[in-house]
Each structure stands twice: as C-alpha cells, then as structure tokens.
Amino acid sequence: MVEQIALSPLMRWAVLLLLFALVSALAFLAIRTLLSRKLILDRLGQESKRAIPESASAMQEAMVAKTSAWAKLTERIERGGFSLGDSDPKALQGKMIAAGYRSPQAPKIFTLVRLLLIILLPSLVVLPQLASDKPVSLLNLYLQGAGLAVMGLILPNLYLTARADRRRQEIVNGFPDCLDLMLVCVEAGMGLEAALDRVAREMTTSHPLVAETLLQTTLELRAGASREEALRAMADRTRVDEIRAFSTLLIQSDKLGSSIATTLRIYASEMREKRRMRAEEKAHRLPVLLSIPLVACMLPVMVGVLMLPAAVRVIREVAPAMTGSG
Template structure:
C-alpha cells in the first residue's frame, strides 16, 4: 500500500487532499468551539445594550442556512428527509444545542451523505490501489463504513448533548443563588431572570442563554408558565425541568418564590457534591486498570528475571551434564 502511494501520483494527490480536508475540518471545528463562548457573550451583551430590539428581531427571524436550502432542494426532488422518530430526534438536537426547526432534516441529510460518501471513498481508493482484494472483502468494508456513516453523526450529537448538559448542570446552582439574591432584594421573577442572565454571560454562557430566552419570551407576550416550560424543554436537563415545574407550582399556589429557590438551590448543590464524590470514588477503579495492564507485568518481570537467568545459567547446564 505504501509503495502504491509512493509511485502513483493520482493516489498520492488524492490522499494528500483527503488529509488536507481532514486537517481543515479539525481546525474549523476547534475554532468554532473556541469562538462559541465569545459569540454567545456578544449576543447577550447586544441584547442588554441599546440595540436590544433590533437584536431580538434578528434572533427571532429564522434564516435558512445553506444546509437547510440543500435539504429543501432534495425534498423537492422527491426524497423525504423526515425521520420516523421526529419528536424524539428534535428533542435530542435541541438538547445538543441545535434549536433550528430545520435541524432534524439537516441531520438526516448528513447521515444520508455519510452513508454514501464513506463507502464511495473506500471503493475509489480500492480501485486505484494495486493490492488485490476480493469482492467479499470490498463489500464487507463498504458495509462497515456505511454503518459507521449511519451511526457516527448520532454519536457526535449524543456526545455534544452530554457535554452541554454537564455544563448546564454545573452552572445552574450558581444561577439559583443569584436568583435567590435578586428575589430577596425585591426584584420580580422576570426581572431576576433577566438580571442573572446578563450577569452569568462570562461564567456560564449556556445557562445565561436559557434565562435570556425565557425572559425574551415573557416580554414578547408569552405566559410565564409556557416560557418556563420551554426553558426546561430546550435545556434537555431534568433538573431544570423540575425547577421550571417548581416555579410554576409556586406561582399557582402563591407560595414564597425565595423559599422555593433556597430549598432547590440547597438540593442542587448537594447533588453536585454527590456527583463529585462519586467521580472521586471511581478513581481507584479507573487507576487500577493501567496499573494492572502496564505496571504489574513489568514488576513481575523485574522480580522473576534474576531467577530465570540463574535457572538458565546453573540448573539447565547441570541437568544437561547429569544426562
């Protein structure tokens, strides 16, 4: 295989182009991850500044991206990109940070392209290669790459949703403490959510974005109950859903919001402490795996090596001479 790439100019150029595209994709992904916090911070600052109304109108408008336009053209050609589990997929994409209505169709399009592109690339490399491969081998590798293209986008979305959920859970107790301070200082719930959302832009931007969206919905005329439920649904975190339900019940029954926030904040901090203790208790088990795999064979070899050398030098010649 290496000789083929060294001697064939076309294969070498194709391989270099593939490596270049992969490197550019990794670099673009890294840059987008680095700039994500800055983008959220700048948007929230614009919301709190003088151009709030213009920015809110810009955020509420749904502009079709390039992917959504491609998905629309494909659907117009006759291929349906609707998923059989549309609601479940949409909730999963919202939990991963893709609230656009076109996100399920774009996700289905990406999976469809991956299923076709990965086996096609392999078949192209196999056809240009000088190594002989049987038809069953080519079909098997094509099938495996097709399965990878089918499930790999799902794994990426799941991993992104887990990271986003963990960041929200870790930052939500601080949000509750600030809400408690604002409510006890005399602010209403809507004003407290707005104030905390603007204050937490730098420390916890995802939580700040959830609070700002709920505040904008309430200011746009939505009922407080609907805005809080939408906040819990868009977060994808059970703790925030429970928090939204608790605020709704507190508002209906007329109980103290400050007391509700104080109790729930204490429970959230206790849960966060228990999660940290759980991770700390898992460390000995995780450390034992590299210890057994890497260090234990080396220690056994060091301890047994002198005896083995002595056996080879003394006992084996003695047995041979005695024979």
C-alpha cells in the same frame, strides 16, 4: 377671504408662516418619533450584546452562516423532488434543540448529512479497490460497504447524543450557582423576570449554556408568553431533570401563592447537596479506574524487575549444573 389674502401682502405672509410652522411641527414630531424608536432599538441591541459574550456571539454568527449554507443546499435538494423529512420530526427536532441546534432547518440538514455519509464512506473504500488492478472479492467489498454504510448511519446519532449529553452535563454543573444568584436577586426585591435577566447577564462567562437558557426564557417572557409556558419551554429545551423540577416548583409556587425565595433556597440547598454527592461518587470511582492501568502497565514491569535477577542466575548456574556441563 381668499381674495383678501391674495390682495394683502401681510395676510399672504401670515398664511405662509402658518403653513411653514405647521409643516415644521409635523416634521419635528415625525423625526422625534423615529429617533426615539431608533434609541430604543439601539438600547435593546446593546443589552443583547451585553448579555452574550463576544466569543459566543462570534461562534453564533459563524454557526448561522454555516447553517444558512446548509439550509440553501437542503432547499435546492427538496426543490428537485427529494424529501429530507424524518419519520418522527418532533422527536428529531427535540434532539437537535437539546444538542444546541435551534434552526428550523436543522433536522433536514441532519438527514442530509446522514445520507451523504452513507454514500461517501463506502465509496472511499470500495471505489479505490475496484479501480485497482488487483483481484478483489465481491463478498469482501459487500461486507466492507455495508459496514461503512451502517457506520455512516450511526455516527451522526452518536455525535448528536454525545453533544446533547455534554451540554446537559455543563448545565447541571452550573445550575446550582444559578440558583444561588437567583435567590440573592429575589431576596433583594427583584421579580422573577428581572432575576432571570440579571443572572443570565452575570453568568455569560462562567456558565454560558445556563446563561443562554435563561436569556431565551427572558425573551419569551418579554414577548408575551405566560410564566408557565416560558418555564415549561425552558425545561423542554434543555431536557435536564433538575431544570424540569425547578420549572415545576416555580409554576406550583406561582399557582399556590407561596414564597419564591423560600422555594429557591430549599431547592438550591438540594442542588448543592446533589453536586457534592456527584463529586464524592467520582472520587470513590478513582481507585477502581486507577487499578486498570496499574495492573496492565506497572505490574508486568515490577514482575520483570523482580524476576530478572533470578532468571539470570538460573540460566548461568542452575541450567549448566542440570545438564552436566558445569
């Protein structure tokens, strides 16, 4: 057979064409597979960019760049033999996530910042006094250095707590709108995952923190996590009582087989009522808060305006008459 192919020009051309067709078909299939994979990746990238606004994306890129620089610094310090681990790493990691810092290196960066503040704040005050020619008291230097060191130890915790509280308040304020939109999506026939994704993309401008939370949950569901695990992880990340109760309600509805739409409708009405009560509470606090600047600022001015003519008359008429000079 091989000799016939070698002797016959027609057979040689037929074999060459067959090999060419086979190689071309294999190359075509490989290119098509790669192109389809690239198209899928491009679509996923477009969906993720569409889900996150441009400003949030830019802020996220800047935060990632800063975090990477700090992470490199912490790695170099730990390579030198100095540990930046905390005594309770899980609790610190939870606080960092609640404040919006999801990087695994965030607790170490936080510990490094605290150490730097403990050293830098006393140095900025104590070293110039030691370098000056004026005599200084060692007791005053010690008290100032100790106070500033304690301040450097406390300030990062205060900042972390304030940031977490601010994020938590923004999530609480935007969550009733999220429930209303999710109720509309569920009643329109969407599943829970599709409703979460749709609401996250719709709320990127009005309530970006709520959208970020829902998007993270959607990505966990797509990655293969169960509905219960994703919802409990959402509640643990935000540390908001309303979202924790919402997650528990959805998990119970899923286990018991009850209607998710009915659950969302009832909980949405409760959330709107709570938001109205919070607004009324702030409105009732306004008179009490306004009384402080009124008493401190306006009352002395009013007393001065009312009493000034009488004081002038006393000085001009009554005082000379009492001294006998009039």
